[in-house]
Amino acid sequence: xxxxxxxxKTESGSMxxxxxxxxxxxxxxxxxxxxxxxxxxSKKKNEGTRVSGQRKEAMLRKIEEAFLADLGTxxxxxxxxxxxxxxxxxxxxxxxxxxxxxxxYLHRRGKVIIVPRQGVFLAxxxxxxxxxxxxxxKRKGILVVTxxxxxxxxxxxxxxxxxxxxxESECATAGVPMHFxxxxxxxxxxxxxxxxxxVAYQEDIAGYDVAxxxxxxxxxxxxxxxxxxxxxTALPVVVVGDLHGAFPEVLSDETQSGHLATAHLVGSxxxxxxxxxxxxxxxxxxxxxxxxxAALKEYGLEGNAWVVKVPYPEHARxxxxxxEILRPDVHAILPDAMKRCSAVLCASxxxxxxxxxxxxxxxxxxxxxxxxxxxxxxxxxxxYDMSAVSHTPEMEARTAYQLLVRRxxxxxxxxxKTRVPGTLFVRQSSxxxxxxxxxxx
Numbered sequence: 001x002x003x004x005x006x007x008x009k010t011e012s013g014s015m016x017x018x019x020x021x022x023x024x025x026x027x028x029x030x031x032x033x034x035x036x037x038x039x040x041x042s043k044k045k046n047e048g049t050r051v052s053g054q055r056k057e058a059m060l061r062k063i064e065e066a067f068l069a070d071l072g073t074x075x076x077x078x079x080x081x082x083x084x085x086x087x088x089x090x091x092x093x094x095x096x097x098x099x100x101x102x103x104x105y106l107h108r109r110g111k112v113i114i115v116p117r118q119g120v121f122l123a124x125x126x127x128x129x130x131x132x133x134x135x136x137x138k139r140k141g142i143l144v145v146t147x148x149x150x151x152x153x154x155x156x157x158x159x160x161x162x163x164x165x166x167x168e169s170e171c172a173t174a175g176v177p178m179h180f181x182x183x184x185x186x187x188x189x190x191x192x193x194x195x196x197x198x199v200a201y202q203e204d205i206a207g208y209d210v211a212x213x214x215x216x217x218x219x220x221x222x223x224x225x226x227x228x229x230x231x232x233t234a235l236p237v238v239v240v241g242d243l244h245g246a247f248p249e250v251l252s253d254e255t256q257s258g259h260l261a262t263a264h265l266v267g268s269x270x271x272x273x274x275x276x277x278x279x280x281x282x283x284x285x286x287x288x289x290x291x292x293x294a295a296l297k298e299y300g301l302e303g304n305a306w307v308v309k310v311p312y313p314e315h316a317r318x319x320x321x322x323x324e325i326l327r328p329d330v331h332a333i334l335p336d337a338m339k340r341c342s343a344v345l346c347a348s349x350x351x352x353x354x355x356x357x358x359x360x361x362x363x364x365x366x367x368x369x370x371x372x373x374x375x376x377x378x379x380x381x382x383x384y385d386m387s388a389v390s391h392t393p394e395m396e397a398r399t400a401y402q403l404l405v406r407r408x409x410x411x412x413x414x415x416x417k418t419r420v421p422g423t424l425f426v427r428q429s430s431x432x433x434x435x436x437x438x439x440x441x
Contacts, residue, residue: 141177146216166397217241236407257422258291278312
């Protein structure tokens with residue numbers, strides 16, 4: 001007779017102890033045996049849901065045959081959402097694990113498209129697969145084409161270099177590879193691109209296996225010739241800069257820039273804001289002035305408008321020559337500007353630098369200094385306390401990347417021009433006095 005799990009009561013204490021240990025050991029063996037039987041039973045129950053690789057493949061082919069038969073009878077229609085995974089498994093009599101892999105199996109064969117958070121749809125003519133362009137973008141990446149003189153002393157301040165860095169950051173964040181092609185390495189001069197070099201550019205770019213191209217326009221390039229570099233590619237192309245409308249373009253909005261610069265000064269407490277502009281017929285100058293007037297009108301300060309123009313030295317051969325030509329005209333109007341205004345808009349960074357030089361040469365005190373916002377870059381303001389209101393290169397690069405991704409995902413997307421505010425830098429001032437009678441008190 002098998003002893004019960006308990007302590008045997010005998011006259012001998014030692015026998016009582018030994019018997020108790022033996023019974024405990026027996027009970028442990030019984031418990032282990034029972035656990036083993038339960039595990040075997042559980043394994044047998046689960047055998048029906050475990051499917052070997054060969055058996056799974058055979059089941060998938062069998063489901064596919066039945067699925068195609070239903071397709072032929074009109075059970076499923078192109079573009080319509082297909083049943084859930086559980087319904088598929090139940091309909092075709094297979095384990096859920098097999099049914100759950102069926103749509104991936106069909107997607108690899110190009111028979112269905114999978115739209116995240118929407119469902120699975122039957123592929124067919126006129127039904128685009130949104131997953132495939134995204135996979136292509138992540139695998140191939142994009143190509144950035146521009147012309148950068150890497151040996152130039154101010155190369156790192158070049159807008160195209162800043163755009164390049166911004167694109168590199170955007171691609172790294174999105175996990176998209178970025179390739180770079182420098183047009184400068186073939187064409188060392190600033191002259192027109194020869195036919196031979198043009199063909200070489202086209203062949204080089206065609207050799208990149210990428211999903212799309214972004215071209216950063218160099219202001220000194222032969223735009224008509226450069227636009228022909230991309231005419232033979234079937235890839236989507238987005239251009240940052242003006243390339244005569246040959247491709248979707250990202251451009252700076254000069255009217256918006258003038259409005260933004262003026263609004264920033266009004267928001268800083270200035271009411272009397274002038275504009276030192278260029279005497280030129282260029283459209284960008286007219287647009288900046290228009291934005292300036294629109295902002296003053298919006299804030300009820302149109303009566304304080306004061307625009308003074310200086311000759312535009314368009315034939316200057318360098319920045320230093322440009323500055324020297326402008327110096328006497330700008331310095332001549334600054335005494336009057338300081339009486340009339342607490343802040344001014346500068347048509348370019350050169351005028352902003354000339355204001356700083358004048359204040360230094362004339363020992364102008366902090367209480368008389370003008371606040372100003374300058375258009376274009378701050379390359380001339382190294383060492384001065386300037387802050388960015390908006391920085392076009394980074395904005396243009398981000399906008400171009402987003403536009404290119406949209407065109408890769410949807411090749412039929414509209415092109416056209418996308419505009420962003422221009423580059424603006426501000427030098428603040430402590431002058432906030434209210435204007436009375438047209439002059440600062």
